[in-house]
Each structure stands twice: as C-alpha cells, then as structure tokens.
Amino acid sequence: MNTVLQAKGLCKTYVVNKRQNNVLKNIDLTVSEGDMVAVMGPSGSGKSTLLYCVSGMDRVTAGEVIFNGKETASLNDKELARVRLDEMGFIFQQMYMMKNLSVLDNIIFPAVKSKNNKETRAQTEERGRALMKRLGIEDVGSNDINEVSGGQLQRACICRSMINSPKIIFADEPTGALNRSSSDEVMNELLKLNNDGTTVMCVTHDPKVAAKCSRVLYLVDGSIVGEKVLGHFDSEEKSLRDRERELNGWLMEQGW
Amino acid sequence: MPYDCELEDELKALDGVDYVGTEHHYCIESSKNFTYKGSKMDNFIDIAYTISDEEMYLKFYDEENNTVDGVEKGCFYSNAAFIQDIDVSKGDIFELSFDDNKLSLKYMGVIKCPTIAHEATASPYLLFDAEDIKFIGEHKKNDIFDDKDVFVNAADTEKIDKLVEKYENAYVMPRDEIKEYFLFDMVAAYIMMMISAVLMVTVFVVLRFTIMFTISEEYREIGVMKAVGVDNGSIRSLYIAKYLVISIVGALIGYAASLPLGSMMLDSVSQNMVLECGSNALIGLLSSAAVVALIMLFCYTCTRRVNKLSPIDAVRNGETGERFKRKSLLRLGSSRLPSNVFMSINDFVSAPKQFGIITVIFTLCLLMMTLMSNLALTLKSENMAWLFGAAECDAHIYDTTYFVDAFVDYDNYKDILAKTDIMLEDIGIEGESGMTMGFRYEVDHGDKTANEFCYVSKGLKNDLVTADEGTMPQKRDEVAMTGYALDDLDAEIGDRVSITIGDKTDEYIITGKYSSFLNGGHGIFMHPDVDLVENNNFQSMGVNIKFDGDPDDETKDEYIEKIKKAIDSEKVCTTSELVKTATQMSDTLNSVKQMMMMITVIVTLMIVILMERSFISKEKGEIALMKAVGIPNSSIIAQHTLRFVISAVLALIISTAVLMPASNAVMNFVSSMIGDVTGIKCNYDPLEVFFICPMILVGVTVIGSWLTALYTKTIKASDTASIE
Numbered sequence: 015m016n017t018v019l020q021a022k023g024l025c026k027t028y029v030v031n032k033r034q035n036n037v038l039k040n041i042d043l044t045v046s047e048g049d050m051v052a053v054m055g056p057s058g059s060g061k062s063t064l065l066y067c068v069s070g071m072d073r074v075t076a077g078e079v080i081f082n083g084k085e086t087a088s089l090n091d092k093e094l095a096r097v098r099l100d101e102m103g104f105i106f107q108q109m110y111m112m113k114n115l116s117v118l119d120n121i122i123f124p125a126v127k128s129k130n131n132k133e134t135r136a137q138t139e140e141r142g143r144a145l146m147k148r149l150g151i152e153d154v155g156s157n158d159i160n161e162v163s164g165g166q167l168q169r170a171c172i173c174r175s176m177i178n179s180p181k182i183i184f185a186d187e188p189t190g191a192l193n194r195s196s197s198d199e200v201m202n203e204l205l206k207l208n209n210d211g212t213t214v215m216c217v218t219h220d221p222k223v224a225a226k227c228s229r230v231l232y233l234v235d236g237s238i239v240g241e242k243v244l245g246h247f248d249s250e251e252k253s254l255r256d257r258e259r260e261l262n263g264w265l266m267e268q269g270w
Numbered sequence: 271m272p273y274d275c276e277l278e279d280e281l282k283a284l285d286g287v288d289y290v291g292t293e294h295h296y297c298i299e300s301s302k303n304f305t306y307k308g309s310k311m312d313n314f315i316d317i318a319y320t321i322s323d324e325e326m327y328l329k330f331y332d333e334e335n336n337t338v339d340g341v342e343k344g345c346f347y348s349n350a351a352f353i354q355d356i357d358v359s360k361g362d363i364f365e366l367s368f369d370d371n372k373l374s375l376k377y378m379g380v381i382k383c384p385t386i387a388h389e390a391t392a393s394p395y396l397l398f399d400a401e402d403i404k405f406i407g408e409h410k411k412n413d414i415f416d417d418k419d420v421f422v423n424a425a426d427t428e429k430i431d432k433l434v435e436k437y438e439n440a441y442v443m444p445r446d447e448i449k450e451y452f453l454f455d456m457v458a459a460y461i462m463m464m465i466s467a468v469l470m471v472t473v474f475v476v477l478r479f480t481i482m483f484t485i486s487e488e489y490r491e492i493g494v495m496k497a498v499g500v501d502n503g504s505i506r507s508l509y510i511a512k513y514l515v516i517s518i519v520g521a522l523i524g525y526a527a528s529l530p531l532g533s534m535m536l537d538s539v540s541q542n543m544v545l546e547c548g549s550n551a552l553i554g555l556l557s558s559a560a561v562v563a564l565i566m567l568f569c570y571t572c573t574r575r576v577n578k579l580s581p582i583d584a585v586r587n588g589e590t591g592e593r594f595k596r597k598s599l600l601r602l603g604s605s606r607l608p609s610n611v612f613m614s615i616n617d618f619v620s621a622p623k624q625f626g627i628i629t630v631i632f633t634l635c636l637l638m639m640t641l642m643s644n645l646a647l648t649l650k651s652e653n654m655a656w657l658f659g660a661a662e663c664d665a666h667i668y669d670t671t672y673f674v675d676a677f678v679d680y681d682n683y684k685d686i687l688a689k690t691d692i693m694l695e696d697i698g699i700e701g702e703s704g705m706t707m708g709f710r711y712e713v714d715h716g717d718k719t720a721n722e723f724c725y726v727s728k729g730l731k732n733d734l735v736t737a738d739e740g741t742m743p744q745k746r747d748e749v750a751m752t753g754y755a756l757d758d759l760d761a762e763i764g765d766r767v768s769i770t771i772g773d774k775t776d777e778y779i780i781t782g783k784y785s786s787f788l789n790g791g792h793g794i795f796m797h798p799d800v801d802l803v804e805n806n807n808f809q810s811m812g813v814n815i816k817f818d819g820d821p822d823d824e825t826k827d828e829y830i831e832k833i834k835k836a837i838d839s840e841k842v843c844t845t846s847e848l849v850k851t852a853t854q855m856s857d858t859l860n861s862v863k864q865m866m867m868m869i870t871v872i873v874t875l876m877i878v879i880l881m882e883r884s885f886i887s888k889e890k891g892e893i894a895l896m897k898a899v900g901i902p903n904s905s906i907i908a909q910h911t912l913r914f915v916i917s918a919v920l921a922l923i924i925s926t927a928v929l930m931p932a933s934n935a936v937m938n939f940v941s942s943m944i945g946d947v948t949g950i951k952c953n954y955d956p957l958e959v960f961f962i963c964p965m966i967l968v969g970v971t972v973i974g975s976w977l978t979a980l981y982t983k984t985i986k987a988s989d990t991a992s993i994e
Contacts, residue, residue: 071898071987092902098987099900106990110895114613114620119602124899126602126609139603156601174899 018182018213019045019068024077026060026067037063039236040077045182045215050208050246052224053217054265055233061217062186064233068215069102069184070094082181100130103175107187109167111159118142118155121173128178145173149203165196172203183207185216189223201226205247221265225257232268240268277440280433281422289423291327295319296406297415298366300671305365306356312840313355317415317670318394322403327421330397331382338381343399344374347381352394368409373402385419441710441721461862465869468638472631472873476880478568483884485509485572492576506573510566517565521558528554610905614912624881625917631877632921635870636967637932640925640959642863644933644952645940649859650850651953657787657945658852659706659725660811664821665830666848668812669841676707680804683707687729690813697832700818704729708809709802713794714768715759722755723809724769724794726802730814738948739763740782743797750782752946754791769794772803791946811848871970878914878974885910886981890989897987910979911972918971922964929959
C-alpha cells in the first residue's frame with residue numbers, strides 16, 4: 015500500500031498569554047492508501063489539532079507532514095490551498111455550508127473553483143447530482159440549506175468533500191451533531207467511500223464510529239499513546255459487535 | 271442736495287405714516303474711478319453707489335456682525351460686490367478720482383445690509399463719512415444715475431402704492447420682499463443644508479448598521495446571560511447603557527467640533543447677510559441631544575431581537591432555530607459567470623436590504639458630486655445668457671462708461687452700436703453689434719397698474735429669447751411677459767396691456783410668456799421696432815458682439831484682446847464669462863463640488879470599511895470554511911471586493927439615469943427662487959460627470975473594500991473549529 019500521509023516528529027505549540035501550550039508532542043504517523051483511521055482520545059488531547067495540522071489547515075510548529083510525497087511546510091498558503099481543494103476533502107461536525115447557495119451549488123462549489131477541473135458547469139453539476147444520488151439526497155439539490163435535515167446536510171457535506179475526487183477525506187467528528195440513525199447513515203456512506211478506495215481520517219468520540227475504521231489511534235496530552243488495528247470492516251452486524259467489543263476493551267486499557 | 275423732496279412730503283402727509291427717511295445715493299460711474307495699489311480697478315461691472323453715514327436708516331453690520339454707527343472722515347466701508355475678485359485687507363488705501371480731483375480713502379472692511387446685499391445684478395455700495403460725500407457730490411461728472419431709497423413705516427401700504435403710482439420712476443417694495451435680495455446667498459446656504467442632510471442620513475445609516483452588527487456579534491454572550499437567568503430587560507439595558515455612554519461622549523466631541531466648523535460654514539454663506547448666531551450653541555446642544563436620542567432609538571430597536579431569542583438561539587449567534595435564514599436565489603450550476611463574480615452577485619441579491627442601502631448611499635454621494643458639476647457649469651454657460659437679457663454671442667462689452675450714453679439719451683444707442691462697428695472695422699474684425707436695454711414704465715391692465723421693466727433688443731437679433739408659452743413678439747404691438755409680470759397685472763396671454771413710454775401710451779397684445787432673471791423675474795420683452803424713452807430706471811448687460819465666420823475659441827480670445835485694447839477697457843468678455851460674473855454662483859458651486867468630492871471619498875471609504883468589516887465579522891464561519899476546502903485568499907478577497915464594486919456600479923447606473931432630470935429639476939427650482947424661470951436645460955461635462963466622478967466612486971470603493979477585505983487573511987482554515 016502506498017503512503018498517502020506521513021507525519022514525523024510533528025509538534026504544535028500555542029502561546030497564550032506568554033505561556034506555551036504544547037498541544038501536539040513529537041507525533042509520528044503514517045496513513046496508507048485505503049486506510050480508514052479513527053483518532054480518539056479525551057477532550058483536549060489534541061485530536062482536532064492533529065487533523066488540522068496534517069491536513070494543512072494549520073501550520074505545524076515543528077516536524078514534517080508529507081502528503082502525497084509533498085512536504086506541506088514547504089508550500090505557501092496558495093499552494094497549500096490548492097492541495098486542499100484538489101486532493102483533500104473535509105467534513106466537519108457542524109454542517110458548515112454557504113448560506114447563500116443551494117445544496118447542489120454548495121456541493122459543486124469546490125469543483126467550480128478547481129483549476130484542474132476542465133468540465134463545463136453543466137457537466138460538474140451532473141457529477142454533483144450523481145454524487146447526491148449515490149448518497150440518497152438527490153431530491154434536495156435545489157433546496158436551501160435550511161430546508162434539509164441534519165443527516166441530509168452532513169451527507170451533502172460528504173458529497174462536497176468528494177466532488178474533486180480527493181485522495182483523502184478528513185472528518186472532524188462527522189457524526190457529533192447527529193442522532194444515532196443519521197450517524198449510522200453518514201458512517202455507512204464514509205465506509206462505502208473507503209471501500210471504493212478513498213482514504214479517510216476521522217476524529218471521533220464515538221466507539222461505534224471508530225469500530226467501523228481499520229485503525230484507531232489513541233491520543234493523550236498531544237501524544238499517540240496507542241494504536242489498534244481492526245482491519246477493514248465488512249459491514250456485517252456480527253462483525254461490528256465483535257469489533258466494538260474488541261475496541262472498547264482496548265480503550266479501557268488506554269484509560270478511556 | 272440736488273434731490274426733489276416732493277415724494278417724501280406727500281408720504282409724510284399720508285394717514286398712518288409715522289416715519290419717513292431718505293437714503294440718497296450718488297453714483298460713481300465706473301470701477302475705473304478707483305485706483306488700488308497703483309492700478310485702476312476693473313473688477314465690478316455696475317455703477318457704484320455711495321451712502322452717507324448720516325443717512326443710515328437701516329442697520330449696517332461689519333464683517334464680525336457688529337453694528338456700524340458711523341464712518342470716520344477719509345475712511346469707507348463697502349459691500350462684497352466692490353471687492354469681488356481682488357485681495358483687499360482692512361486699512362488698505364484706495365484713491366477715488368474724478369479727473370484731477372482725488373480723494374484718498376482708507377478701507378475699513380465689508381458692511382452688510384439687506385438693501386445692498388449681493389445678488390445677480392448687485393452694484394457696489396460704499397459707506398462714507400458725510401464730509402467725503404460732499405467731495406463726491408461736487409466733483410462727479412453727471413447725476414443721471416443718482417437715486418434714493420425712501421424708508422417708510424406705515425400701517426397701510428395700499429395708500430403708499432397709490433401715491434407712488436404717480437411717480438414714473440418710483441416703485442414700492444414691502445419689507446418682506448427685501449429678503450429676495452439674499453436669494454443667491456440663500457441658494458448657497460440651501461445647498462450647504464442639502465449636503466449636510468445627505469451626510470446626516472448617510473451617517474445614521476452607517477451608525478445603525480454598526481450598532482446592529484456589534485450587537486449581533488455579542489449574541490453568544492447574550493445567550494449565556496439568558497441561559498443563566500438574566501431577564502431581557504436587564505440584558506437590553508446593559509447595551510442601551512453602553513451605547514448611551516458612547517453616544518454622549520461622541521455627541522460632546524461632535525458638539526465641540528461643530529462650534530468652529532459651524533462658524534466656518536456660516537461664514538461661507540453669510541458674506542453678505544447677518545445670520546442669527548446667538549442661539550447656535552443652544553441649537554448645537556439640542557441637535558447633539560437629538561443625535562443621542564436617535565442612537566438610543568436605534569439601540570432600542572436593534573436590541574429588540576433579544577426578547578425573541580431563546581438562550582440557545584442566541585448562543586447559535588442569533589440564528590432562530592433554523593441554522594440559516596437566507597435563501598439562495600441564483601444557481602451556480604446554470605451560471606456562466608466566473609465563480610468570484612457569481613458569488614459576489616449572489617451575495618448581493620441574497621442581502622438586498624444591506625447592499626441596497628449601500629447602493630442608495632453611493633448613488634446619493636455620486637449625484638451630489640455630479641449635480642454640483644452640472645449646476646456650476648450651467649451657471650456659467652452661454653445658454654443662460656438670455657435670462658440676463660444678453661444675447662448668446664462672441665463678446666460682450668460690459669464697461670458702463672462705454673454705453674452709459676444710451677441711458678442719458680436713448681437714441682444714443684445708435685451711436686454706440688455705430689462706434690462699435692467702426693471700432694471692429696478699424697481693428698480688422700468682421701462682425702456686428704447689438705444691445706438689449708430696459709427701462710421701467712407704467713403698465714396698465716384693467717384696474718391693475720405696475721411699473722415694469724420693458725426690454726428691447728437692438729442690432730443683433732436675439733433669437734435665444736424664446737417663449738415658454740405662446741410666441742415672442744412678432745409685430746410692433748406685441749409683447750411677451752414673464753409670469754411674475756403677468757401676475758402683477760392679473761393678465762394672461764391674449765390680453766391687451768397699456769404701456770406708457772415717455773408721454774405716449776400704446777396698447778400691446780400679450781403673445782407669450784418668457785423666463786428671466788432680470789429684475790427678480792418681472793419684465794416685459796418688446797418688439798425690436800419699438801423705441802424706448804430714457805428714464806432713471808434702466809438695465810442693460812452692455813454691448814453684444816457677434817463675429818462673422820464662426821471663429822474658433824482661440825481666435826475669439828484674440829479678438830477680445832484686440833477689442834480691450836481698442837476701447838481701453840478690461841471689461842470685455844465671452845458670454846460664458848458674463849454669465850459667470852452675473853450669477854456669481856458658479857465659483858461657489860465649484861467649491862461646493864470639490865468639497866462634495868472630498869466628502870464622497872470620505873463617506874464612501876467610511877461606508878466600505880465599516881460595512882465590509884461588519885460583513886467579515888458576520889461571515890467569519892463561511893470564510894474559514896472556504897479556506898478549509900481550499901479556496902485561496904485571492905478568491906475570497908476578490909469576492910468581498912466585487913460585492914461593493916457591484917453596489918458602486920449600480921449606483922453609477924442609477925445616478926447616470928437620473929442625473930439630467932434631477933439637474934434640470936434642481937436648476938429650475940433654484941432659478942425659480944431667483945427669477946421667473948422655467949425650462950432650463952442643464953449643461954454637463956460628459957468627461958466629468960460620466961467618467962471622472964464615477965471613477966472616483968468606483969476607485970475609492972475598490973481600494974477601500976480591497977484593503978478591508980485583506981483582513982480575511984487573518985481568518986484561518988482551522989477557525990472552523992471555533993465557529994458555532
């Protein structure tokens with residue numbers, strides 16, 4: 015398997031009121047193509063910060079982040095933005111979307127902005143509709159974003175993250191604002207994407223969500239203190255329960 | 271004194287008359303009778319008049335608005351018309367000469383008095399010591415232009431009207447009409463007030479937005495307060511108290527700043543009139559209190575939403591249950607616009623109220639600039655010449671000494687035109703000359719009688735005087751009248767009026783109505799074949815010259831210089847210069863226009879910076895999201911800049927569409943206050959009003975919004991984590 019993302023000695027420090035706060039400490043991490051990695055840990059352990067640093071949304075204080083063979087620290091803001099636009103997808107806990115655009119326009123917006131996209135506007139729109147159909151929200155394309163449910167909106171966010179066929183999708187607690195049913199729907203969609211070959215890195219507090227991932231990293235005080243390899247999920251109920259049980263046991267050992 | 275006192279005696283004998291005072295005016299024929307700094311003066315057109323300090327029946331004020339009670343021997347005061355276009359200081363010495371008789375006089379400053387106020391045809395008035403007046407009376411050349419004002423206090427003005435009708439060269443002006451003397455000054459003051467009003471509206475709009483956005487920024491804190499049980503009244507009172515303190519401090523600073531600024535603005539419009547300044551401080555305080563009250567009202571309405579929000583809504587930054595409230599109107603998928611342009615237009619149409627108000631303010635600012643430009647240009651344009659009784663031609667000789675003989679003996683106009691034609695021939699210029707002259711005559715219609723100025727054009731055919739209604743006189747027994755003259759006589763087109771010219775009374779049919787600034791809009795235009803008879807009430811804008819062969823501007827200037835040399839006078843000008851001199855407003859409006867340009871730059875920058883800053887603050891989440899998904903800073907900045915540019919361009923289109931109708935409406939409104947004038951079509955400088963002014967607006971908008979939009983760079987992609 016090719017390595018998509020690699021972090022070496024990654025450190026992130028914030029200075030607040032002249033006091034240094036080391037949020038991430040010397041993290042080494044490798045994510046291979048097709049992985050579905052969950053990042054877990056107590057609140058304030060640095061999960062989201064790790065996601066932002068490796069995705070180029072935030073600059074690292076020390077260490078290296080190599081994405082798809084490129085050292086992100088060497089890229090300027092414009093180049094980094096282009097990498098995020100063309101090669102990464104993002105899903106957030108809150109279903110952030112642009113309020114002046116319809117659901118479909120929000121989905122195709124990154125593709126319209128991508129210089130790699132040589133399609134006509136109509137072709138891009140068609141591709142957006144196809145993605146929506148794949149995620150079961152094809153009926154809400156022309157709706158305003160206040161006219162759809164939270165689950166539908168998060169699936170629309172997944173569509174947006176997929177529109178430029180990224181190499182990796184970063185998800186920051188993607189089910190955190192959803193009920194169990196919607197949460198399952200969203201995770202199933204992410205699993206489908208992963209099964210189709212897209213790498214996913216996901217921050218979560220929910221063991222049920224993490225149990226569907228192939229690897230689980232456990233962070234405490236800015237350091238990865240443990241890693242559990244669960245292997246790819248075949249989506250059968252029995253296997254999920256086994257994985258949850260296995261993961262919960264491991265999490266207990268980590269101090270969860 | 272060479273004055274007849276019969277009128278005063280008859281007035282004193284009338285019942286109800288308790289006071290009669292006479293202010294005699296000696297005339298000083300020309301500005302050339304004065305020498306200043308070694309040169310003969312040529313800065314004013316009209317005859318100068320003297321007033322003796324023993325005959326000051328009205329109140330005279332100096333520049334500081336102190337009452338002037340008398341003048342020392344060897345000194346004099348003047349009105350503004352005397353010192354126009356020259357740089358004079360108090361204490362400067364002028365020399366008044368009549369041939370070899372000379373009198374040295376010390377200048378004491380400007381005097382203000384309603385009857386000598388500056389208006390379109392204002393003459394210079396000079397206030398002397400009684401002894402110095404005697405010198406003038408003894409040595410001046412003729413007394414044809416000498417006149418007098420008789421001030422009467424009476425309960426019944428009708429009796430005075432009847433008495434004065436007997437006197438051919440006298441007319442009555444009630445006290446109320448004296449205010450008309452200040453019309454040009456009032457117009458400048460009105461324009462200043464209009465500008466202030468627009469500025470105030472603009473500032474209040476910006477203020478309201480600022481308060482609204484500041485409060486919406488703090489919804490989260492409001493939510494927390496509501497969640498812990500603080501009641502709505504307490505929360506609102508917190509904000510109201512905060513803004514009360516801010517507005518009181520602001521109002522006090524504004525009040526302090528308004529004192530010198532207000533005086534400066536008052537000074538700029540009160541060169542000739544005394545404005546009541548005693549209550550300025552009180553008005554300032556009341557205005558400041560009104561501003562505080564208005565801010566409190568804004569604050570009250572802006573905080574009203576606190577009542578409607580549940581704690582959790584407030585924590586969600588004011589979103590009421592629904593996550594978002596605005597509706598998408600355009601479709602990115604079906605649009606062919608570049609994405610940045612699309613996003614900007616989409617933002618604009620999604621928040622029509624906010625961007626609409628910005629557009630309206632931009633439109634007002636642009637219109638104020640372009641309107642001033644049009645008005646200033648029109649008030650010095652050749653198109654206005656006919657309103658002053660001057661034909662639109664190539665050159666005007668407005669030196670009174672050149673054509674004064676026509677008023678001594680009317681028939682002399684023929685000699686004046688003949689000598690002009692010979693002079694032109696002598697200096698090798700082919701052209702023809704003409705004069706429009708007016709004398710005041712008694713006009714009767716039914717039981718109505720009025721003393722009206724009757725004008726005749728001789729020489730050049732004055733085609734430019736056109737009738738607003740009906741036709742200009744085509745036959746000898748036809749006349750056209752201004753609306754005011756028609757009102758004076760209770761007449762209308764088609765009626766017959768009797769006009770007494772000299773000893774002869776003839777009937778004339780009214781064929782049309784025309785517009786005029788002359789004599790406050792009261793006038794009658796007669797057929798060129800009519801011959802007038804001179805009397806003491808006359809008007810003329812001088813000799814008009816039309817060059818043959820339609821020469822270019824450079825050649826015209828060359829010819830004018832030749833004429834100046836030939837008649838030994840600097841008082842020769844183009845029609846445009848004549849109108850500019852007559853209105854005296856073009857320069858004022860040009861200054862106002864330049865001020866408007868500066869104000870527009872400041873207001874536009876203020877609006878753009880404040881609004882854009884507010885938008886950035888409100889859209890922080892979206893900006894962070896765009897950055898997170900990989901939209902570069904340049905795209906975000908372009909989108910934010912373009913939204914304001916769209917407003918500016920829209921303002922440009924609207925103002926372009928309404929500019930000319932608005933200019934014509936304002937010009938006709940202003941003109942109707944000065945004279946009886948309708949149907950003026952404003953001139954415009956296409957380069958200035960359709961390119962330079964709009965480019966100033968768009969340029970300032972682009973620079974202001976782009977610089978402010980750079981602030982979006984401080985928002986990071988990772989800020990999505992901290993956005994609720």
